[in-house]
Amino acid sequence: FCAEGEDLRFYWDEGLKLDSADKNFRLRIGGRIQADWAAIAASDGLDSALEAGGQEPIEGFGTEFRRMRINFQGDIYRDVFFKAQIDFAPAFEEGGAVEPKDVYVGYHTGTDLGDVMLGQYFAPFSLEAMTSSNYITFMERSIGIDVMAPSRRMGASLFNGAGERLTWQAGAFSTSEGEPDYDNEDNWFAAGRMTFLPWLEDDGERLAHVGASYAHQFVSGDNEIRYRARPEAHLAPSRLVDTDTLDADGSDLAGLEAALVLGPLSFQAEYVGNWVHRDDGAGDDLYLQSYYAFVSWFLTGEHRVYKSGVFSRVSPNNNFSPQGGMGAWELAVRWSSLDLNSQDVRGGKLQDVTAGVNWYLNPNTRVMLNYVHAMVTDRDSDGVVIDDRESADIVQMRFQVDW
């Protein structure tokens, strides 16, 4: 086939890329470093309620690498593709170990079936869950999405993202990665997501996106379900809401999503409803729900970039340089809500307001500043009792280089 080998062009185009002249071989060497600092404080009532439940108070100053990933991916022989991505950040912690993230092989069928994907990756569910952590607007995904979406799992799926306006993906997924918020490792998911652009103008500078996701979780035997959430700060030492373990044989998750890009101004919102089917005698079925909505505005005129059903990399109109460019500046505010109260379960209700400033020095460097105000009410679980509104405040920064 290529006995003498096929020359590869090595270049930088917002990342490290290698292509053969006929584009049959296209390889990418990528990575991301996200260094975080956070200062955290809480109302006295919240700290004492957490401590009464044997948990750490939400206080302190911390620093961590949120992600430190290397990935190698590519298309070879035109139709075969693969990705191998490793996160080294968990290895910084005492006793921590490296975590494989996206690891899969696949085949571009070139038909309406789209791509066959086998391995570990995000089960198709939710716009914010499936948008890369390099490109999300705030430092953390909203509480509801983070807790309820199936996240990365080992599975098989079909993905068709080639249509100009339509994408869909559906598959079956098993073992979950790392340390999920679900306590059970042996659950299965059937999951699917479909997105559509009813409006698309100016090469994506103006668009309206709508989408829907559905997932059924099969829980077998003694396995249990548990939902719990930190405020939108990974350095926060404790979870503020928690259903505790629920004896259940499954759950149905439904998600609705919408986004609107009007040049530098954009809006995004999602709703996730979750029907938890409890085991006989374990109580009535639950309905848990969450949603978020945010608005973002680029002061410097850029717009959020949409690509195959998710948001992608923003490139400043002028890169930052001491000689004059100021990069891209984005302001954003999000309201998010997670309600873990249903029937007899009082996991609590968490509402976060997040204000963010993002400074994109160039396409591959971003500094983020987030202020999060988290409000908890109506929790009585795992020894933590909160009646009136208690709150936590977090100021956090991220220095990100990704390529």
Add this chain to the structure above:
Amino acid sequence: FCAEGEDLRFYWDEGLKLDSADKNFRLRIGGRIQADWAAIAASDGLDSALEAGGQEPIEGFGTEFRRMRINFQGDIYRDVFFKAQIDFAPAFEEGGAVEPKDVYVGYHTGTDLGDVMLGQYFAPFSLEAMTSSNYITFMERSIGIDVMAPSRRMGASLFNGAGERLTWQAGAFSTSEGEPDYDNEDNWFAAGRMTFLPWLEDDGERLAHVGASYAHQFVSGDNEIRYRARPEAHLAPSRLVDTDTLDADGSDLAGLEAALVLGPLSFQAEYVGNWVHRDDGAGDDLYLQSYYAFVSWFLTGEHRVYKSGVFSRVSPNNNFSPQGGMGAWELAVRWSSLDLNSQDVRGGKLQDVTAGVNWYLNPNTRVMLNYVHAMVTDRDSDGVVIDDRESADIVQMRFQVDW
């Protein structure tokens, strides 16, 4: 020497390669993703015997990354070579961690001494053990080789693989990697292997290979030897045969190997005999043995590729593509046997029949389907008692991209 630097040509030739014009610098960036699925069932008698011994029954459906490796290797300044290879697959498991695999430095002496190699790599023993997992004909190496060959160890050796027909390697090896089937970490091996091609025609399309290996294991102090084996399926939860720990001060391993390539048809077989020298008072010395033989046939006309004493990468005559190419298709059947019964030890006897279909989409992509029928007899060890023949059946698939 090269103050301004030496330009490297970056190209794809069945893998990612970089060469300087004078070939003094030759670098390779490699990797492999092997995603496995398996369905496993056993006879009632086998499951109950295992459970009586406190082990998990051989039942279920599972999925795992068998290997997820990245490696960087090369020759620099013409004579110095090195390899650094890491396996991330074990990190997918709860509590699992990354495992370094081949990691060594060496020097091409350019004399009859061949290459000096220092570091961790496969101690020279057995054709199947030393053939890369990318190129083995079945999803797993045969039971006897997997259990008895010394595998990767830290050591020093001389390797001469430059002869057209003759290769030899000999060295001394200490600490073993990861979790070997040997219980003791502090054993030493002296090991050597020699191979020869009595017949070689048509540029390797027809050849006969013979080889012999010998290893002496030094076991010190309180250390013990233990041999145990799964059926030829890594996802199987339990070992079917097991000597339990043996008080021994050493063992002698001898291996004989042969292979015959007749164009698309090929045959391969090995025998390993193992004299275990038990400590005084621990019982008479043991003689354990294993062998396998297999036949492989490429329906599409390719042939197995031989290189310096082992088998290597197969390239389809026509890569698979929706426009017509069907890739390479290989059928293969293997019989393998491991006998862990000798003197008073009743570790059991395991015999596996494996039928395999391999589909090579292109030189770097392979889909494997294996059916394994494993038969255990005559075991009474570690609480597991099996008299009559009990059996397990496994259907397993692998999706492999390696480069």
Add this chain to the structure above:
Amino acid sequence: FCAEGEDLRFYWDEGLKLDSADKNFRLRIGGRIQADWAAIAASDGLDSALEAGGQEPIEGFGTEFRRMRINFQGDIYRDVFFKAQIDFAPAFEEGGAVEPKDVYVGYHTGTDLGDVMLGQYFAPFSLEAMTSSNYITFMERSIGIDVMAPSRRMGASLFNGAGERLTWQAGAFSTSEGEPDYDNEDNWFAAGRMTFLPWLEDDGERLAHVGASYAHQFVSGDNEIRYRARPEAHLAPSRLVDTDTLDADGSDLAGLEAALVLGPLSFQAEYVGNWVHRDDGAGDDLYLQSYYAFVSWFLTGEHRVYKSGVFSRVSPNNNFSPQGGMGAWELAVRWSSLDLNSQDVRGGKLQDVTAGVNWYLNPNTRVMLNYVHAMVTDRDSDGVVIDDRESADIVQMRFQVDW
């Protein structure tokens, strides 16, 4: 900015490098493999004293990968820089895991402020500590530097290394990496270092270097400080001196350093003094001190290479080759001392003499042979009592490929 991408030149210049034509993008793919062997023996009195304290005797023969690192680093968009470096060597050990090493992002301000660096890296302190393990003259850094210098920590600093003769760096650092010799994880450091070349001739072939470092360690709450040291051999199983845990609320470290390069002959020396401020009632404040001095001589005429305040890579005048070149040969002798006795604390006094031979086959390959004679006196801590001089002898080798 570079919609079509910017071509990168891929070349080998004592390492793997990629540059864009305008030098705005400069990337490096680096790594190091250090394979060590050591034989260790001790006086009977030392072994019995260690065993009386419940520690392993200093005896045996061992092998390990001291370091097995991969790193990816670069400058992008001219002013932004980053480095991601992982050490896989600790994963070779049972239960060991990968350790991230230098991981940071930064910005070249182009002003007198120098570079802003955020992430994990060596806190600025000591010439030997900040010289890469690829380039240090002996297999291990001297005992005092290894134990007292703050080493790698998560922090923020300013670094100005652009001056021809002057460098300075200062910053604040928190959580320490991996398993430090300090027992406490929650201490903080403010650290700074300044270096100057009073004499610089012949493009660095002759120079005099002086420098000073200062660090204040803040120790909070119940945290403790502990200093302890192996002889200068990482494979030695026990520490020879040990203060045991000290209740302290901080310490002040001051370091002085000097080096003189006279062509092939060079000298280097450092002194570190350490005032440990103990908690009220825990005893009087301590003054611990250490120093080393060494001389190195290149038989083959090369000289040690100085770069921005540290020593760097040596390139042989003639690379080793069977056709005649013999590489570079270096002889070196070091005297080092660590005194952990002060007030009521009898951690012991350790003095090492190390003789070394280094053979540089080419700029990226080095074989090191070290003989270490370690002498302990006057220790009474952690159950180990040594009055008269006891000693250990170590012969160790390293095979190193780094690029």
